Amino acid sequence: MNAEHTSHLLESYPKLYVQYDRPLTETAMCWGFECGDGWYKIIDDLSRQLEWLNNTGAIRVEAIQVKEKYGTLCFYTSIIRCDDDFPADMVWALTDYAEASSAYVCEECGGMGKTRDGSWIRTLCDDCYAKGMS
Numbered sequence: 765m766n767a768e769h770t771s772h773l774l775e776s777y778p779k780l781y782v783q784y785d786r787p788l789t790e791t792a793m794c795w796g797f798e799c800g801d802g803w804y805k806i807i808d809d810l811s812r813q814l815e816w817l818n819n820t821g822a823i824r825v826e827a828i829q830v831k832e833k834y835g836t837l838c839f840y841t842s843i844i845r846c847d848d849d850f851p852a853d854m855v856w857a858l859t860d861y862a863e864a865s866s867a868y869v870c871e872e873c874g875g876m877g878k879t880r881d882g883s884w885i886r887t888l889c890d891d892c893y894a895k896g897m898s
Contacts, residue, residue, distance in 0.1 A: 777812070871886055
């Protein structure tokens with residue numbers, strides 16, 4: 765993901781991405797956002813929702829890795845703290861929805877895409893696939 769998108773995510777959602785500057789021995793977020801810019805909107809929307817949950821004070825969620833795997837988004841989190849009466853499954857539902865959505869969005873440009881086999885399994889639109897981005 766490009767530097768502009770990365771900066772926006774880190775500045776807008778500091779509680780969620782608190783692990784970004786930590787060493788590899790503590791987190792995989794040190795590798796940054798390991799996916800194309802086409803998924804930026806999906807990640808931004810999910811990050812907004814998770815940061816909102818963090819701001820309620822009932823739960824503390826931190827991103828530990830964000831990457832592409834087998835053509836779809838993988839957004840790994842850790843629940844650091846959660847009140848007994850808070851439905852922690854909400855975090856999994858939100859991340860599952862974002863990950864499933866990525867199977868229909870081109871990882872490069874954000875247009876309508878589909879999963880394509882090649883040297884690497886990727887979700888791409890027809891134009892990006894034709895450009896040889898597989």
